[in-house]
Amino acid sequence: MFNREMQKLGEERSVIRELFEYGNERKRLLGEENVFDFSLGNPSVPAPACVGGEIARLLAEVPPERLHGYTSAPGLPEARRAIADHLRAIGGRADPGLVYLTCGASASLTIALHALCNAGDEVIVIAPFFPEYRIFIEGAGAKLVSVKADETFHLDLQAIGRAINGRTKAVIVNSPNNPTGAVYGEEELSALASVLRAAGKVRGEPVYLLADEPYRELTYGSKAPCISALYEHTVVCYSFSKSLSLPGERIGYIAVSPSCAGAEALFAAVAGAGRRLGFVCAPALFQRVVMKCLGRTADLEAYRQNRDLLYGALTQYGYECVPPEGAFYLFVKSPQPDAKAFSERAKKYELLLVPSDSFGIGGYVRISYCVARETIERSLSAFQKLIGEYRG
């Protein structure tokens, strides 16, 4: 009667959201401190002071009817300019006229995919991948093609090359990576660019690179390279959710690289897709806030400390995982082949770990360590008991 596909999407929810809601219920029952909720990438460190300061300044100085009024659909001209300037300052390619502010990373992705794809197109993603990619790609009428990362969760260039065909419209890369914490290096990305360029030559039209970068600033070793400088047909999909700890405010952007083939037509398609999906403009107050906080971040040192504590303890207890180079996730090998069963078993200890199946590979769980340090400290004995069950 209704749209059954939407109903199914609504009923199943994402596995992550499901665990998050379960966790909220358990917290109500047992008290917040007794549930170890590692389900959601909800930043645990406060927004930097510039955010609150800027909101207070705007409220004091800008008349409300202007402050909260509609902006142009792609965003305030001054915000678009500031973002393009920032992207250039960190080494990327950008043009204010090709920046489109969005309601966060998911909106950046759905809009960019609707702009790029025609029915029957294929979009390559690197497994493990953010589960909503499938919904966004299929929603844009395209087909998700999953290519496994290598055993260190970096790009398997040969496999990517083999997966490209005449229907391939784009490749999505997400670095720093959710759920593995991998950060792709400059050499690796340049090699990817060569693969895409070669494929584009064969096809006669370019393969676009969607750089999904909400974790851009969250690195623990070397910085994440600017992908738009390494590959000309790049569309950056960004969100301030993680860098400024503003996930609930829904603010991000799409930056079509000026070197993209058909950059202006693609930007028009971005604007058209935003209109079609019902995004009128990005939230106005936060457009003004983020343009003044570019390059600032929440206190990311807290995540590094969490990473070190958790990685150190879990490997000591016998868990297997690759040390994360960025983002705030630890991707841990499940001690039994069925990660869902392992995640269910972890619930006995009030440990909420996301099984990897919906990320496109089995056998792992994702641990979001963007939580209070005390949560990690209190959870350690639960982790130890859990793995003890496998030692029998």
Add this chain to the structure above:
Amino acid sequence: MFNREMQKLGEERSVIRELFEYGNERKRLLGEENVFDFSLGNPSVPAPACVGGEIARLLAEVPPERLHGYTSAPGLPEARRAIADHLRAIGGRADPGLVYLTCGASASLTIALHALCNAGDEVIVIAPFFPEYRIFIEGAGAKLVSVKADETFHLDLQAIGRAINGRTKAVIVNSPNNPTGAVYGEEELSALASVLRAAGKVRGEPVYLLADEPYRELTYGSKAPCISALYEHTVVCYSFSKSLSLPGERIGYIAVSPSCAGAEALFAAVAGAGRRLGFVCAPALFQRVVMKCLGRTADLEAYRQNRDLLYGALTQYGYECVPPEGAFYLFVKSPQPDAKAFSERAKKYELLLVPSDSFGIGGYVRISYCVARETIERSLSAFQKLIGEYRG
């Protein structure tokens, strides 16, 4: 290469947005005070004090990582409860579990339409209608069926009855109306309910009523009746853009009436559609703000004064229009049959009036009188000169 349909949507922009951007350009050239921009429904009165007060209180009292964190996809439980309570208090039917907060009216509509419609379904709209309806309905895979309003811009029930067939999934009503200012009365809506009930009986499944109500509080005579109390299969699509003067902040809601056939399945489809389109949650700060400002409004008296001044002057000069009963639009008969040509001619006097063609009927222009009173005062001689051109 890209999605041409999206590109076209982006290139053509909406006629309204086009005029708005043109107006911004003229204002830069001539100074703000010399351009009479009646193009956009951008509220001219400030948000009520409760908005700024509530933001300040939240910033002071709620830790930023909680304040700006993700909420559940349908919204904060306390916001959903407050909205349902408010809807019941004003006489409607509502249930907190069936309230879904959105990024504004357009999001409410695209999500509700994607939830309701399957490919090939038809959705009836009353002409003249908000031009984006066509894009939203077609985006959901359905077909827009336009039924003309009567000569006073109220419902033509016989014509609606004739337009319903086995493929009709929903009827959208927008009262108070954009662009005509009509407010449908209780008797009129009850009669519509009877028509829909009779049609539903024939079809064996209900015809849903989408009540698009961003102007609910903006009435100059009697209040707008609560449609959900008059027809059981009602889905309310609301936005706080106009009532609280927050159009840039993108905050509104969908309320599926608990008496709707399949209410819970429909709500699941709403959640699924929100997920599919890339809406993760409604902006968190403003979820908290609006739940404390329910029932409050910006100073609507200013709009009444604008209406009286403009309607009085224009009819005195010889323009023809029906007096608006609500919203902040005057729908004026074009003195020449071609409204686009009239709108072009009006630009000579720096009058920006939206031609009615994109609203689904020819021969009118829409004047948004949500502007400063001085703008109207200064524009009057331009309106007088303009109609003088038609007097030989």
